[in-house]
Amino acid sequence: MNQIKNFTKGFVQENPVFVLFLGLCPVLGTTTSAINGLGMGLATTFVLTMSNIVVSLIKNFIPDKVRIPAFIVIIASFVTIVELTMQAFVPTLFDALGLFIPLIVVNCLVLGRSEAFASKNPIWTSLVDGFGMGLGFSLALTMLGGVREILGSGSIFGFKFIHGDGMILFVLAPGAFIVLGYLIMLMQKLKSKSA
Amino acid sequence: MLIALVVITFGASTALGFVYQFTKEPIAAAKLAKKMDAIVRVTPEFNNEPNTEEYKMPIEGDTLYFYPARMDGELVGTAVQSFTKQGFSGLIKIMVGILPDGTINEVAVLEHKETPGLGDKMERKKSDWAAQFQNKHPDNFNMTVKKDGGDVDAITASTITSRAFCEAILRAYNAYKEGGHQ
Amino acid sequence: MEYIVIIISAVFVNNIVLMKFLGICPFIGVSNKVETAAGMSGAVMFVMTLATIVTYLIQTFILDALGISFMQTITFILVIASLVQLVEIILKKVSPGLFQALGIFLPLITTNCAILGVAILTIQNDYNLLEGVVFAAASALGFGLALIIFSSIREQLDLIDVPKAMKGVPIAFIVAGLLAMAFMGFTGIV
Numbered sequence: 001m002n003q004i005k006n007f008t009k010g011f012v013q014e015n016p017v018f019v020l021f022l023g024l025c026p027v028l029g030t031t032t033s034a035i036n037g038l039g040m041g042l043a044t045t046f047v048l049t050m051s052n053i054v055v056s057l058i059k060n061f062i063p064d065k066v067r068i069p070a071f072i073v074i075i076a077s078f079v080t081i082v083e084l085t086m087q088a089f090v091p092t093l094f095d096a097l098g099l100f101i102p103l104i105v106v107n108c109l110v111l112g113r114s115e116a117f118a119s120k121n122p123i124w125t126s127l128v129d130g131f132g133m134g135l136g137f138s139l140a141l142t143m144l145g146g147v148r149e150i151l152g153s154g155s156i157f158g159f160k161f162i163h164g165d166g167m168i169l170f171v172l173a174p175g176a177f178i179v180l181g182y183l184i185m186l187m188q189k190l191k192s193k194s195a
Numbered sequence: 196m197l198i199a200l201v202v203i204t205f206g207a208s209t210a211l212g213f214v215y216q217f218t219k220e221p222i223a224a225a226k227l228a229k230k231m232d233a234i235v236r237v238t239p240e241f242n243n244e245p246n247t248e249e250y251k252m253p254i255e256g257d258t259l260y261f262y263p264a265r266m267d268g269e270l271v272g273t274a275v276q277s278f279t280k281q282g283f284s285g286l287i288k289i290m291v292g293i294l295p296d297g298t299i300n301e302v303a304v305l306e307h308k309e310t311p312g313l314g315d316k317m318e319r320k321k322s323d324w325a326a327q328f329q330n331k332h333p334d335n336f337n338m339t340v341k342k343d344g345g346d347v348d349a350i351t352a353s354t355i356t357s358r359a360f361c362e363a364i365l366r367a368y369n370a371y372k373e374g375g376h377q
Numbered sequence: 378m379e380y381i382v383i384i385i386s387a388v389f390v391n392n393i394v395l396m397k398f399l400g401i402c403p404f405i406g407v408s409n410k411v412e413t414a415a416g417m418s419g420a421v422m423f424v425m426t427l428a429t430i431v432t433y434l435i436q437t438f439i440l441d442a443l444g445i446s447f448m449q450t451i452t453f454i455l456v457i458a459s460l461v462q463l464v465e466i467i468l469k470k471v472s473p474g475l476f477q478a479l480g481i482f483l484p485l486i487t488t489n490c491a492i493l494g495v496a497i498l499t500i501q502n503d504y505n506l507l508e509g510v511v512f513a514a515a516s517a518l519g520f521g522l523a524l525i526i527f528s529s530i531r532e533q534l535d536l537i538d539v540p541k542a543m544k545g546v547p548i549a550f551i552v553a554g555l556l557a558m559a560f561m562g563f564t565g566i567v
Contacts, residue, residue, distance in 0.1 A: 021405060021546060025490040029398035032311055058203075066200045068487075072458055073200075076451040077207040081214050084447060088221035091229065095306075102450045102497060106490045108402055152312065168312035173396050174558040181543075181550030189542040207451065215447045283564070284391070285502060 006128045010136030016109045017140035018187035023109035026100045027141060028176040034157050037145025039093045040100060041138025043086065045131065047078045048110050052130030054078075055118040062119075071114040072105070079105045109137060140183075147179050229305070230276075230290075237292025237301040238264040238272035245274060252370050259370050270295050273375055276305065277367035281359040284308035287317075289360070291367040293375070298332045302364060314356030324350055325360075333368045380511050383504075387515035389563040393491055394523040395556055400491030404524060405549060414528035418521030420483060422514065424464060425492050428457050429513035432496040433506055453496050461487045491520055527556060 016022045023044070030040040054074050062070045083101050086094040094101070104110065113133060118126040149155055152170030154162035169175045227246065234245050241264035252259045260276040275291045287307040292300035302325050304318045316322040327348060331338075338361050339345030342354060349357035393399045403417055432453050440446045465483050468476040476483075486492060495516045499509040530552055539548050 022402075024401040024405065025398055025494075028401060061199060062203070063199055066197070069455065069458055070200055070203050072454055073204050073207050073451060076454050077211055080211050080447060080450050083450065084214055084218040084222070088218040088225060091222075091225040098308075099494060099497060099501070102453075103399075103490045103494060105450055105454050106488045106493050108488050111488055165312055169558075171311045172557075172561070173398070174554040174561065176398070177550045177554030177557055181547045181554065184550065185542045185547035188545075188547065192542070204451075208448065211447065211451070 003125070003128055006125060007132040010129075010133035011139060012136075012191075014133075015136045015140055015187070016133055017137060017144075018184050019191070020109075022112055023107040023137065025103060026107065027144060028173075028180065030097050030100050031141055031145035031148055031176060032096075032171045033149040033153065033155075034142055034146040036093070036096050037141035037143075038138060039090075040097055041134070041141040043082045043097070043101060044104050044107060044110070045134025045138055046082055047075060047104050047107075048113060048134040048137075049127060049130040050078045051075045051110060051114055052118040052126040053123060055114045056121060056123045056126035059119045067119065068111075068115070071111060071119075075110050075114065076105045109133065144176075144180060144183060147183070148175055151175070151179075233276075233290035233303040233305055234262050234264065234274040234292075236303045237290050238262075238274050239266070239292075239294070239300065241266050241271055243268075250376065252374050254366065254370055259367065261371070261375065263376060264292075272300055273371060275367040275371055275375075277363045277370075279359040279363035279366065281355070281362055282307060282309055283314050283353070283355045283359070284310070287356075287359055287363060289363050289367075291364055293368065293371050296332075297334065297368065297372065298330055299328050299364065299368070300330070302328050302360075309356050310353070314350065314353045316350045316353065317356060317360050322350075324348075328364065333365065338365050338368070380508070383508060383511050384515040384518075387512055388519040388522060389560065392519040392523055392560050393495065393516045394520055395553070395560045397494070399494040400489055400520050403485060403489055404527065404553070405546065406485075411525060411528045411532060414524040415521070418517070418524050420464075420486055421489065421491065421520055422517035424457070424460060424486050425495055425517040425520075426510060426513045427464075428460050428492050429496050429499050429509050430506070431456050431460065433499060433509050436500050449497070449500075453493060457492050457496070458487050491516070523556070523560075527553065530556075 010016065014020055017024070017027055026040055026044070031037040051071070051074050055071055079102060082104070086097075086101065113130060117129050121129070146156060148170045150166070152166045152168055152175060154160055154164075154166035170179060231246060238245075243263070243265040245262035245264050248263050250261050252261065257278060262274040262276070263270055264272045264274060272292050272294050275293060276288065277291055278286060278288045280286055285308055287309065288305040290303045290305055292302070294300050304325075307315070307317070309315050309317070316324050319325055337345040338347060340347050340349040340354060340357050340361060342349060343358070345361070347357065347361055387393070391397055394401065394404050400421075435452055435456060436446070436449065440449060440452065461483065465476070468483070495513050499512055502512070504512055531549060534548060534552065543551075
C-alpha cells in the first residue's frame with residue numbers, strides 16, 4: 001500500500017472516531033477543552049505507534065493462541081510509560097486526563113490496530129499506520145475538545161474570548177454526546193458528498 | 196506457548212521498572228512543587244522550609260498535615276492540608292492557611308473532581324468565590340453555607356461543593372485549635 | 378447507610394456510562410436491541426464484580442505490599458482478560474445456552490473500559506473490599522440501566538424517519554446526550 005495513503009487514511013476516510021467509531025470512551029471523557037483533547041490524542045498516538053512497532057517486530061515469535069494477551073501486555077507497558085512520563089513532566093495535564101490515561105490500554109483502537117494490522121504487516125508500514133491513525137484520532141479529539149471549549153467556556157486553548165461563562169452544558173456529559181453526534185453527522189454528510 | 200508470554204511479560208516489566216526509576220524523582224519533585232506552591236499561596240511571607248517541619252494529626256481515619264511557616268524563626272502562619280469526602284464528586288483536598296490566632300488567611304484547592312463550570316469555581320483561577328474566606332475567624336464567622344444558617348455564600352448551583360469546602364476548612368481549623376504547634 | 382449512598386451514586390448520580398463515559402463502545406455497539414442489551418449487562422455485572430474483587434486483592438496484597446503500584450495497569454488488564462477467558466470456558470461447560478446467547482459479546486467485555494475503569498476507581502476512591510463490591514455491582518447496574526433505556530429508544534428510532542446524515546450513530550449520540558441530561562437531574566439526591 002502506498003505509504004502516503006497509509007498515513008493519511010486515518011485522517012478522514014478511516015478516521016477512528018468519526019468513521020470507525022473506535023476508542024470512544026476517552027473521546028467523550030477528555031474533550032472538555034482543546035488542549036485536553038490534544039494531550040490525550042498525542043498520548044494515545046505514542047502508545048499506538050510504539051505498540052504497532054513492537055507487535056510487528058515480534059509477530060513471528062508470538063504463538064497464535066496467546067496473541068491477544070501478548071498484545072495487551074505490550075500495549076499496557078507503553079501506557080504505563082506514558083502514565084509515568086506525564087506524571088513526571090506534565091502533571092497538570094496528567095491530573096486533567098486522570099482515569100483515561102490508564103484506559104488507553106482498553107482503547108479498542110489500539111488493540112484493534114495491533115490485531116488487524118501490525119500483526120500482519122512489516123514494521124515500517126505498521127509504524128506509519130499507527131502514527132497516521134493516532135494523528136487522525138488526535139485531530140478528532142482536538143476538534144471535539146475545541147468545539148466544546150468554545151461553546152462551553154468561551155475560550156480556545158485556554159485563551160478566553162468572552163466574559164463569564166459559556167453554555168456550561170457543553171463541558172458537561174450531555175454536551176459531549178451531542179457535539180460528537182453533530183460532528184459525526186457532518187462527517188457522514190461530507191463523505192456521502194464525495195462518494 | 197506460555198514461555199513466549201512469560202518472556203514478553205518479563206521484558207515488559209523490566210522496561211517498566213527502568214522507566215519507573217527514571218521518573219520517580221521528577222514525579223516526587225512535581226508533587227512537592229504543587230504542595231509548596233499551595234503553602235506559599237495561603238500563608239504570609241516566610242523564610243523557613245515548612246515542608247521540613249511537617250507534622251501530622253490523624254483525624255477520622257485520615258490524616259491532616261501541618262506546615263508551619265516562620266519568618267526569622269517566629270510562627271507567622273500554618274498551612275494545613277485538609278480534605279472533605281462530601282464533595283459532589285467525592286474527595287476534595289485543600290490547603291488552609293491559618294494565622295497563629297486562628298484566623299483563616301487564605302484557602303487554596305489542591306485536588307478535586309468537581310464539575311467544570313460549577314463546583315470548580317472554588318478554584319481561584321476560575322472565580323473569586325474562595326476570597327470570601329480571607330481573614331475570617333471561625334469564632335465570629337459561621338463557616339457553613341447560608342442555606343444551613345451560616346455566613347458563607349454558596350457557589351450558584353453548587354451548594355454541595357460549597358458545603359463540602361466549608362467542612363474541609365472547619366476540619367482544618369478544629370484540628371489546628373486542638374493540636375496546632377506554636 | 379454508606380452503602381445506599383454508594384449505590385444511588387453509582388447507578389444514578391454518577392452513572393458510569395452517561396456521566397463518567399465508561400463503557401461507551403458497547404453502549405453504541407450493542408444497543409440496537411433490548412435483548413442483546415440485557416444479555417450484555419448481565420455479563421458485565423458478573424465480570425465487573427468479580428474483577429473488582431480480584432484486582433482489589435491484588436492491589437492490597439501484592440502491588441501495595443511490594444511497592445510496585447506502577448504495575449497496576451498491566452496487572453489489572455491481565456486479570457480482566459484472564460477472568461473473561463475463564464468465564465467463557467466455565468459458561469461453555471455449565472450453560473451452553475447462555476454462552477451461545479452472549480456470543481461475541483463475551484470476549485468484547487475485555488476491552489470494555491468500564492470494567493478496568495471501575496477496578497481503578499475502586500482503588501482511587503479508597504473503598505474497602507465490601508464497599509468495592511457494592512460499588513462494582515451498582516456501577517454495572519447503572520450500566521445496564523443506561524444500556525436498556527438506550528436500546529429501547531433506539532429500537533423506536535429505527536422505525537421513524539430520521540434525516541439521512543443523522544441516521545445510525547449521530548442520532549444515537551444526540552439521544553444519549555438527552556439521556557445524560559435527564560440523568561443530570563439526579564444530582565443533589567445524595
